[in-house]
Amino acid sequence: MTPFALRLKSPLTKQPITILQVNLGKRCNLACTHCHVEASPLRTEEMSDRIVDRVIQLIHTFPQIHTVDLTGGAPELLNGFKPILAAAVATGKQAIVRSNLTIYFVPGYADIPAYCAQNKARIVASLPCYLADNVDKMRGKGTFDASIKALQWLNRLGYGSDPNLQIDLVYNPPIPTSTDFRLTPDRIALERDYKAFLKADFDICFNQLLPITNLPIGRTKFQLEHHQLYQPYLQFLESHHNPETVSHLMCRNQLSIDYLGNIYDCDFNQMANLPSLTPTGELLTIDRLLAAGTLDAIGKVQTQDYCYGCTAGSGSSCGGALV
Template sequence: MITSANTRLTPFAEKLDRPLTKQPITVLQINLGRRCNLACSHCHVEASPKRTEELTPEICEQLIEVIERFPQIQTVDLTGGAPEMNYGFKPLVEVARAQGKEVIVRSNLTIFFQAGFEDLPEYFAEHQLRVVASLPCYLEDNVDKMRGQGVYDESIKALQWLNKLGYGQDPDLVLDLVYNPPIPTQAEFSATPDQEALEPDYKAYLRQHFGIVFNRLFAITNLPIGRTKFHLQHRNLHQPYLQFLEAQFNAATIENLMCRNQLSVDYNGKIYDCDFNQMEDIPAQTPEGEPLTVGKLLTAGSLDVIGEVQTDAFCYGCTAGCGSSCGGSLV
């Protein structure tokens, strides 16, 4: 445990020895909406069953055109909320797979047991979707505290279901799990564990107790936005947590930051450098300072119109220690 003793937070841009420039876009991450069957305590999207915001048919058609027009896109990453519950999920899956793109679905697993969604595991397998599933711990009590009573049991059943279909075993059916540390409750903070060291523990426990296998574990730092930010502010820990993250800054993570080769799109068609900027309403900009939309990218005929990534204090969460991204550690 480390207690932060810093008194001033250095602006993130000042921490860098050069501007954080955008690289050629290869990943299109789409937030399909805020609808979800869960309301997890650490959710930076603040999704829940009460949220109604979701992709519109017009924006869905524009995104389909983007996927079809730009072969440089290698991965279409679908998130939410529960992406499967929001408009456009299957049309976007099918056009992306028809174009030969990798498609990631960020699933909470429990959606499989909701009425009307029982076909999802077979659908995932049929279209060879890469499943990235939240399981913030391999122990029941920790998971249910973060995600709700009974979520652990349903998640285990869902993982067993996916295994029966070949996930975690067939090289075309990739199943990755996501670890999130608990939200701090006092001013003593721990760095996110090394995912390479934590993964064998996950694999041994899940195989021994449930016969579950999976491909990779991603350890993701809780960034101080959304519900995590609310909980930290409620305990007067928001600024100390940012100071702790700054103290763990690792310049070696910069080259691999996900914001550099990714576009994040919200359900209104607005463009951001990453999902975290999206949640904090920090839009991506052209070199002239113009915010972007999917429609503007189509008009420009290019995905590579952003000069520099927009940064904020929470970027320290992605650059602390081994780094953090939607694909786990960076170094």
């Protein structure tokens, strides 16, 4: 393989930071087979009160942030979820909540849908397929039915119909078990199929479908290695590298913060333990950003060969296709 950094015509540099993605921890009520975070009910990692306060300080200090993206684990389960979301709303930023939907039925969390609606949070919800069998294989038995009930709940609150209440769904392809690798399907056609099926069978509406490529990190990597497909899958992604995606990569205008307050270029680098560096090679933390008085302290994005997953075909990011 050609290393990803060498495939680029110039270094992958940071642009002004506008998106703050906050990973509140790794505890989740599910343990999905494709989870790059390796989240599960057995994980205990979550953000401390001190780091929550520092994240809130960051949100209030830098008006250049226009989006605060909350993820996990299941972010709704984790310490800091409501205070950080409230800080984003209070400062006029868009709040994104990345939800597995089933969390609403865990005792103690039934208030989350209404809370998100009251704060006009955009919900990005995982529904890796519109067929029950495929979803349950990836996310656990009964997950599809719970997700459908959650989407109907959100629709009753106005999500999908009120222009201020956006609900987007995330599609993930099945993890390959043979060398019959495929890129994510055409977004427009797949979104049309999702909308037609969910409307006809469950009277569900949503705004957008976000197809996201499975990057070979976390449980996806383990499963690929189990089938001896890790290197062939990387080579497949490299062979479909699309240079037009590079200028749109999410890592360029985003910071990813982990539950300890460390800074990364993106959530994938965070899970691969590849931290952001200053131009002088220092590791970045939320405390150092606040002390420096700038979010734009990174010169070059840290890359690895799994980055080909974000540039293959139409590209992939936390916001779906790039081109």
